[in-house]
Amino acid sequence: xxxxxxxACAASLFLILAAPPASAQDRxxxxxxxxxxxxATHCPDVQPGGGRIxxxxxxxxxxxxxxxxxxxxxxxxx
Numbered sequence: 001x002x003x004x005x006x007x008a009c010a011a012s013l014f015l016i017l018a019a020p021p022a023s024a025q026d027r028x029x030x031x032x033x034x035x036x037x038x039x040a041t042h043c044p045d046v047q048p049g050g051g052r053i054x055x056x057x058x059x060x061x062x063x064x065x066x067x068x069x070x071x072x073x074x075x076x077x078x
Contacts, residue, residue: 027075034071038064 035057039046042063043056057064057072064072 031071031075035064035068038068 038057038060039053042060043053046052046056057068061069
């Protein structure tokens with residue numbers, strides 16, 4: 001399950017970065033809304049960029065909120 005979730009996280013982040021700017025901004029905003037509290041709770045000292053947030057999410061996959069997990073999965077499916 002964690003490998004599947006980690007793959008979904010990585011795919012989501014890749015899609016956000018690879019998407020056209022307007023779409024990327026929309027996706028990034030949706031992920032920020034859904035996962036902002038998870039970042040603050042589980043990854044407060046992690047600097048964004050370089051896949052560090054995705055790595056933190058991978059390490060804390062079981063602790064992430066349902067809203068964040070859903071947003072990550074949805075973003076990976078887009």
